[in-house]
Amino acid sequence: MPSLEEGLYDLGRLDRLAYGGTAVHRLDPRAKVITTLVFLVCVVSFGKYEVVAMLPFVLYPVVMAAEAALPLGFLLRKLVAVAPFAVLVGIFNPLLDREAVFQLGTFAVSGGWVSFVSILTRFFLTTIAALVLIATTSFSGVCVGLERMGVPDVLVTQLLFLYRYIFVLGEETMRMARARALRSFGGKGMGLSVYGQILGHLLLRTYARATRIYRAMLSRGFDGRVRVLRALDFTLRDAVHVFGWCAAFVVFRLYNVPVLLGRLVTGLIS
C-alpha cells in the first residue's frame, strides 16, 4: 500500500508531466477529452468474452505516450498500484463460470478465465488512457475542456477545487499523522479512536479553511460563477486528431482486426 506521501508525490509528478510542450500537449483539451471518451465507450462495450479484438486499442495510449515523451515505466507502475481493484472484481469469474469455451493444447479454458482476462485488459486500456489524458492535458486543462463542452459550471468548479486543495489537505493530514506517530512510539497510540479524532479534526479544519477561501473569493468580487481565463482554439489539427482516432476506434470495434490480419497473413502464406 503506497503511503499518502508517495501518493501525493506521484500526483504531483503526473501533473508536472502535463507541462510538456510536445504536439500532443498542445492539442486542444477538448480534442483529447472527446477522443478519450470515444475510446472508453468502444473498449467497455465489447462482449464479456472478448480479448483479442481489444488488443488494437493499445495503439492509442502507446502512440500518445510516445509522442508526448511520457515515461512509460512510471505510468505502468501507477497501473500496477490500482490493479488489485480490477483483480478483485474479476477473480471470482473462473470459479463461477466453469464451462469450457476452447481448448489450448490439452487444457480446456473455461469462460470464467476468458472473462477474467477480458476484465483485466479493459482495466489496463481504460486506466492507461485516462492517465495519458491527464499527463498530456493536466487536470485543470481537462476541467476547462469540460466546461467549454457544456458541462455544468458547478461540477467543473467542484473538480477544480478538489484538485487544488487535495495537496493542501493531504499535507495537513500528513502533518497530523506525523504528530501522532512522534508521540506513539511505534505502537498503536490510542488505537482506532485517535483516527476518529484526527478525521473529525480534519473535517473542522477543512470547514474553517473553506470559510476563509470563500471570503478570499468574495473579496475579489466572486458572484457565484468562476470564470476561467484560457483561450481555447479548436483547430484543424485537433479535428484531424479526433476524427482520425475515432474512425480507427470504430473500425477496431466493428471488425476483429487481429483475426482479419491473421487471415490475411495465412492467406498470403498458403
Next chain:
Amino acid sequence: MSHHSINVSDVGFAYPDGTVALDGVSFDVGHGESIALVGANGAGKSTLLMHLTGFLMPTRGSVRVGDAPVTKGTLSDLRKTVGMVFQDPDDQLFMPSVREDVAFGPMNLGLPAEDIDGRVRAALERVNAAHLADRPPYRLSGGEKRAVAIATVLAMSPSILIMDEPSSALDPYARRKLIELLGTFEHTKIVATHDLDLALDLCERTIVMRSGTITADGPTREIFADEELLAASRLEKPFRMQTCPVCGSASR
C-alpha cells in the same frame, strides 16, 4: 470624503457565542496613510479587519469606507475599493494557475479580455513574479505564494490595502523583499502584524489593541518607545530599537 479614507466609530462586536471581540473601537484613516495594527493574539485585530472588508457587521457603531457606510448593499463597491491580503496564501490562491488566479478578480469586475491580460501582467511584474505566471500555486515557495497573493489583490486596483500578517512564515530575505515591495505602494495601508520591525519600516502610525479596545494610537516611534504600554499589550520593542547584545549600544 476621499475614496481612500476609513472611518470607524464606536464599533462593538460580539460573536454569536457571546464572546465580545470589539468593544468601542474608533479611529480615522486618511488618504495614503500607512497604519500598523498591533496587539497580542486574540486582541481583536483580525475581527477588526473583517469589519473593514464587510465580512462581519458591527453589532454597535458604524464603519465607513470612502464615501459610503459598510452595509450589505454597499458590499460589492466596498470590495472594489478594499483589497485584502489574507494571512495564509493557500486560502487566497485557489485557481489552477497563477495567471488565472490573478485574473480572477478582474474577470469578476467584468473587464474586457485585453484589459485583463494587461492588468495580470502589470500586477505580476509589480511583485516580480512575472516568471511564475503559468505555474500552479501549490508548487510555489512561501515567499512566491505571498508575492502572488499580493498581485491578485493589486490586479483589482484597490485604493486601500489591508494585510493580515504579511511577513509571517517568510524567510529573512523574502521578508526584506516584501518590506521593500510594500514600501513602494502608495495605497492607504492597514497592516495587522506581530512583526514590529516591519511596522517600524512601513508605517508612520500605529494602533495598539488589547481585549477588543484601542489602547494607543499615534506615531509608530513614540508608541514603540513606550515600554510600559508595550508590556501591558504583550508586545516587545522592535529589535532595532533594543540595545545591541554585543556592544550594548542602541542602533538608533
